[in-house]
Amino acid sequence: MRTSLTTGAALAALATALSGCPAPQQQLPPELPPVITSFKADKTQVQAGTAVKLSFTADRAKEVTLLDQTGGPSPSRATRARARRR
Numbered sequence: 001m002r003t004s005l006t007t008g009a010a011l012a013a014l015a016t017a018l019s020g021c022p023a024p025q026q027q028l029p030p031e032l033p034p035v036i037t038s039f040k041a042d043k044t045q046v047q048a049g050t051a052v053k054l055s056f057t058a059d060r061a062k063e064v065t066l067l068d069q070t071g072g073p074s075p076s077r078a079t080r081a082r083a084r085r086r
Contacts, residue, residue, distance in 0.1 A: 031060075032060055033060070034058050034059065034060045034061035034062075035058065035059050035060060036056055036057070036058050037057045037058070037059055038055075038056060038057045039054070039055075039056040040054070040055045040056070041053070041054055041055075042054075042055075054066075
């Protein structure tokens with residue numbers, strides 16, 4: 001009788017321990033990175049300080065930052081922006 005009580009107590013403890021374990025979480029597939037699908041400039045050569053119009057399409061982008069040649073943010077005046085997610 002003592003063996004069955006010990007076995008029963010061990011099974012009860014195991015069941016209690018396992019009931020508190022969360023179910024394994026399903027992993028989501030990684031999010032795809034943004035892609036620039038088109039890019040155009042209205043001039044092929046630009047003098048310093050001269051304006052140039054850039055047109056581009058970026059899919060799956062949450063935001064866009066234009067950087068200058070030093071890697072710093074470019075002072076730009078965006079006239080139109082539209083998010084397109086695929």
